[in-house]
Amino acid sequence: MGLSTAxxxxxxxxxxxxxxxxxxxxxxxxxxxxxxxQKHVKSILSGSEAFSRPDQTLVVKQLKLQTFDPEGKPGMxxxxxxxxxxxxxxxxxxxxxxxxxxxxxTFRAEGQGFLWRQTNNFLTISNDVHTLIEDRAKANLRS
Amino acid sequence: MKxxxxxxxxxxxxxxxxAQPNSTGTLSTPRGPTLISSEHGDxxxxxxxxxxxxxxxxxxxxxxxxxxxxxxxxxLTGGHVNHIVAETNVVIDFMDDKGQTNHATGEKAVYVYSExxxxxxxxxxxxxxxxLDNAQGTLTGDVIVWDRQNNHLTASNQKxxxxxxxxxxxxxxxxxxxxxxxxxxxxxxxxxxxxxxxxETMESTNPTAGPSPQP
Numbered sequence: 001m002g003l004s005t006a007x008x009x010x011x012x013x014x015x016x017x018x019x020x021x022x023x024x025x026x027x028x029x030x031x032x033x034x035x036x037x038q039k040h041v042k043s044i045l046s047g048s049e050a051f052s053r054p055d056q057t058l059v060v061k062q063l064k065l066q067t068f069d070p071e072g073k074p075g076m077x078x079x080x081x082x083x084x085x086x087x088x089x090x091x092x093x094x095x096x097x098x099x100x101x102x103x104x105x106t107f108r109a110e111g112q113g114f115l116w117r118q119t120n121n122f123l124t125i126s127n128d129v130h131t132l133i134e135d136r137a138k139a140n141l142r143s
Numbered sequence: 144m145k146x147x148x149x150x151x152x153x154x155x156x157x158x159x160x161x162a163q164p165n166s167t168g169t170l171s172t173p174r175g176p177t178l179i180s181s182e183h184g185d186x187x188x189x190x191x192x193x194x195x196x197x198x199x200x201x202x203x204x205x206x207x208x209x210x211x212x213x214x215x216x217x218x219l220t221g222g223h224v225n226h227i228v229a230e231t232n233v234v235i236d237f238m239d240d241k242g243q244t245n246h247a248t249g250e251k252a253v254y255v256y257s258e259x260x261x262x263x264x265x266x267x268x269x270x271x272x273x274x275l276d277n278a279q280g281t282l283t284g285d286v287i288v289w290d291r292q293n294n295h296l297t298a299s300n301q302k303x304x305x306x307x308x309x310x311x312x313x314x315x316x317x318x319x320x321x322x323x324x325x326x327x328x329x330x331x332x333x334x335x336x337x338x339x340x341x342x343e344t345m346e347s348t349n350p351t352a353g354p355s356p357q358p
């Protein structure tokens with residue numbers, strides 16, 4: 001799926017195609033997904049820390065997920081205190097809180113419990129969804 | 144308090160000035176944020192579309208909307224949503240530029256916003272047994288279109304039931320101060336003249352045939 005993964009301090013379990021069999025820990029975890037052309041970044045998933053789990057998933061702390069369109073323009077930014085990242089199935093999920101916003105912050109949504117599917121870049125927020133949309137002109141005044 | 148109802152049955156699409164055009168241009172100026180709340184949300188981040196389900200509520204400076212499902216495009220950079228589809232038990236409450244409360248219901252509402260050649264178009268189309276109530280009366284039709292830029296309503300196959308009384312006070316009681324409003328017509332013909340509809344299309348009915356009478 002055009003995926004490459006790197007971790008800042010402990011790349012030994014976060015490299016592309018990782019199959020972590022043992023418990024591991026990395027800080028400044030980052031994994032990048034590319035469009036099929038392998039030139040343009042599709043998404044960047046990062047976290048302050050990542051822990052591997054026996055089921056080959058990762059616990060990512062301070063999640064930040066950035067998406068981009070095929071032309072490289074920034075799309076949405078997701079942030080969450082914690083999530084489970086399943087690289088094999090291309091999902092990130094958590095029963096906890098999530099915030100998502102567009103690149104300029106004029107569209108902001110939050111809720112409880114989420115599932116992000118990497119393959120189609122689809123996000124489901126399970127409960128208590130609140131979205132705030134600000135007028136463009138007003139947002140420009142603030143920036 | 145005596146009151147009567149007038150029923151207008153139109154067969155063609157026609158404009159009806161239930162609300163005066165907004166000459167102040169306030170709709171085109173920056174407005175406050177819009178809040179959407181729901182039980183559940185799906186976001187197609189690639190297609191930039193949000194689908195809200197379950198007790199959806201929209202709180203906008205100009206209106207409040209409730210429905211069971213709402214689909215909205217997600218603005219990439221700007222803050223304006225260009226397309227919204229609200230479905231199932233749609234209820235919209237909004238104020239016109241006179242501060243008059245309007246209550247609209249229907250099975251589906253479609254909001255479209257566009258800017259082309261310096262011209263802004265902003266409409267809310269209500270369908271599926273649409274109905275709009277305000278102090279002046281009740282409007283129904285196949286489709287009711289609210290031009291939000293001009294604060295103007297149109298309806299196809301429209302049917303309008305006017306609420307009026309003879310003692311000078313509009314039913315509903317939320318019209319502007321009496322000095323700022325024209326006197327209430329004393330006869331059905333005068334009431335017809337006060338509307339955009341041709342007088343011959345209006346007829347008075349038994350008061351009990353109208354919507355809920357005022358106490």
